[in-house]
Amino acid sequence: MALHHAQSGEVVNVLTHSELSAVQSQAIVSTPDLEVMRLCMPEGKQLPPHAVAGAITLLCLQGTVDVHAHGTWHTMQVNDHLYLQGHAEHALRALSDAVVLVNIQRRPET
Template sequence: MALRHALSGEVVNIRNAFAQTAGDQSQALVSTPDIEVVRLALESGKVLADYQVEGPVTLHCLEGAIEVGIDDQWRPMQAGDLLYLTGGTRCTVKARQESLVLLTIFRRPQ
C-alpha cells in the first residue's frame, strides 16, 4: 500500500497526521519533486545518526526537546525552536524527551 501524502490545499493536523498506528510514528506528510515535509515523532532517547541530504533542511521542534549534533557541537532545541542547515550538512538528532519535530527538505533541481 502506498504511503498517504497531503494533497495541495489539504489541511493536515501534524499531531495525528493520517491516523498513525503505534510503532509507526514518523511519516512524510508532503512529498514532491521540490520539497519533502516529514513529521518525526521521537521517543525519549531516540537517535537519528548521521543524517544528511543534498538540499537544505529545516528542523522545527514542535513539542518536547531535542539536541542536534553538527561538527561535534550539540545544539539544544525545545518547542518553538527552528534550525536551518545548508545542503550536505551531516547531523545527528537526539530526543532528550518525547518530541514532535517537523523536518522540511528542499530538494535540488535535477
C-alpha cells in the same frame, strides 16, 4: 495501503493533541522538490550523523531534541526552529519524547 501525502491546497494538522500518545513518524508531503515529515522520537532515540543534498529546516513541536551540526550540539525545545544548509552533516538525539517537523528541499537551488 499507500500513505496519503497532502495535495496542493490541502490543510493538514501535524499534531493533534488528542492523538499525542499514538502519533507516529510520517511523510506529510512528498514531491520531487520537497519532503515534509513529522519525525517522532521517543526519549533516548538517536539518529546517526547523515546529510542530504538540499537545505533542511527543523521545527520542534513537542519535547526536547539535541541536533549536532557544525561541530556543536544545539538543544531544541517546543517552537524552536533550525535551518541547515545542503550537505550539512547532522545527528539528532531525543532528550525527552519529541516530535519534530522536518522540511527537506530535494533539489538544491542552482
